[in-house]
Amino acid sequence: MTGTTSSRGTRVLGALTLAGMAALLLFALVLSPQDEVQGEAVRMLYVHVPTAIVAFTAFFVTVAGSIVYLWKRSEWWDITAHASAEIGAVLLGATLVSGMLWGRVSWGVYWTWDARxxxxxxxxxxxxxxxxxxxxxxxxxxxxRLAAVVGLLLGPTTIVCHYATTWWRTLHQGPTITRLNPEIDGIMLFTLMLGMVVFALLYAWLLIHRFRVLWLEHRVEDLGLDAALAERRSEAEDGGTLVPSP
Amino acid sequence: MFRDAALIAGKDLRLEARARVALNQVAPFALLVLVLFAFALDPDRGVLDQATPGLFWIAVLLSTLLAVQRGFSVEAADGVRDSLRLSALDPAGIFLGKVVAIGVQLLVLEALLLIGVVVLYDADPGGIALLVPTCLAATVGLAAAGSLYGVLSAGLRVKETILPLLLLPVLAPVLIAATQAFEAGFDDRMGEGWRWLGLLVVFAAAYIGLGLLVFDTLLEEA
Known part of the structure; x- marks a missing residue:
């Protein structure tokens, strides 16, 4: 027992994430140019889009984990689904906040009721x-098991949300980078890709740590249960009468 | 499966016919919501008129929460749930029976509310040919999703608070589609309404399908 949930692998992953964050800040705030239409506000893109995409991925991991859990009853997938949903919620929160700030600058309002x-x-x-x-x-x-069923129902919502800009004509712009020849400047595209990689690394790093903490929580619960059982057994052996515990 | 569904629906509706909880408590509550909306949105300025379809469905949604809670709390006492599980009835049948029982109560409620908005809000039910199928499709969707989350939360100590949190986001598409269809129906723009009705039918079918698949697991766990 090292007393921490880190290992050599996660330390390397963490160092990479932090270095990547620094590089992302450099590229997003300094090296990439202003947008012709949006000006400085375009820099929101490098946080907004990666967090959104990684959050959606996280929810799909939760859906997959829920399905596998219902099928195989594997604790590993149960914990993965839980951890992934927590980190996805944080990232989606970041998406919403960055989107609201961006919306205030480019649409003039924090929030608008469009489909996306x-x-x-x-x-x-x-x-x-x-x-x-x-x-x-x-x-x-x-x-x-209850959570797995709820997690399973998360799937359709995520899909609808992901395709909302394609299905309905909305104020929110559609996908820019999935086309073959992206209409976006080289260095901006690179910064956006860097953002995706960095937030994916962050997700993986946090996921592993959260997974380990949850795993330990489960073990502590088991230990507590075992201890309680042993206590009851020894009580029964001692006097034969069951004394209510204080 | 359908015989089991008929048994369960019959049992629940017979309970309702004798206890009259939905009729004596949920229906007046729904009408009360309509009256409160009228107080909140000054009826003289025409806001109420524009918002009528949305208010109607909000009232239905809130009543759905109560109906679902009632529908599953009747089995909470005296280990009725366990007897139900031991009764060898098909879980899919139990689910369908619950959907039918809750759905029938909601339909009666919607009829009352429709009279309510015509009388109180001066709405014009011109497109009744669209309003009726909209009510039917939306009710199946509400009852199916409601039964799923109802059984999920029924055995929990925090059931009163967790059910709205889980159920209302799921029901939001019904609220949107049914409101749009009703707007079209009240304004006699039938063409637009049919598309929204289609969405309601898809929603209802999806939740009936999901319910048939996972109700077994939920009934066992909750």
Whole structure:
């Protein structure tokens, strides 16, 4: 036992993430040019889009984890689904905040009720509901199965949210970089890609740590249960009478 | 499966016919919501008129929460849930029965509310040919999603607070589509309404399908 949830691998991953963040700041704030239309506000792009995409990926991991858990009852996938949803919620929160700030600058309002924003807000509330189920005071296995069903239902919402700009004509702009010849300047494209990589690294780094903490929490719960059982057994052996514990 | 569904729906509706909780408590609550909206949005300035479809469906949504909670709390006492599980009834049948029972109560409620908005808000139910199928499709969706989350939260100590948090975001698409369809129906712009009705049908079918698949697991765990 090292007393921490880090290992050599996560330290390297963490160092890479932090170095990447520094590089992202450099590229996003200094090296990349202003946009012709949006001016300085375009720099929001390098946080807004990567956090959104990584958050969606995180929720798909949660959906996949829920399905595998319901199928195989594997604790590993249960914890992965839980950890991924938590980090996804934080990233989606960052997406919403950065989007609101960007919207204030380029649309003039923090919030508008178009399809993309509405579905994203619903997704956010839905994930908060999932995390609330995760905190329900009940037996762990039952809670995990309930959470897995709720996590499964997260799937359709995420898909609708992801395709909202394609299905409805909205104020929010459509995808820019999935086309073959992106209409975006080279260094801006590079910065955006760097942002994706950095936030993906951040997600992986946090996910591993969160996973380990949750895993330890489960072990502590098990130990507590074992200890309580042993106590009861020894009581029964000592006097034969069951004394209520203080 | 359908025989089991009929049994469960019959049982729940018979309970309702004798206890009259939905009729004596939920329906007056829904009408009360309509009256409160009228107080909040000054009826003289025409706001109420424009907002009528949305207010109607908000009232239905809030009543759905109550109906779902009632529908599953009748089984909370005396270990009725366990007896239900041991009864060898098909879980899919139990789910369908619950959907039918909650759906029938909601339909009666919607009829009352529709009279309510015509009388209180002076709405014009011109496109009744669109309003009725909209009510039907939306009700199936509400009852199906409601039954899923209802059984999920029924056994929990925090059921009153967790059910709205989980259920309302899921029901938001119903609110949007049904409101749009009703707007089209009240304004006699039927063409637009049919598309929204299609969305409601897809939603209802999706949740009925999901319910048939996962109700078994939920009934066992909650």
């Amino acid at each position: 924003l509405t579905t994203t807000a619903l997704l956010f509330v839905f994930v908060l509901g999932y995390l609330a189920v995760r905190r329900l005071p009940m037996e762990r296995d039952r809670r995990s």
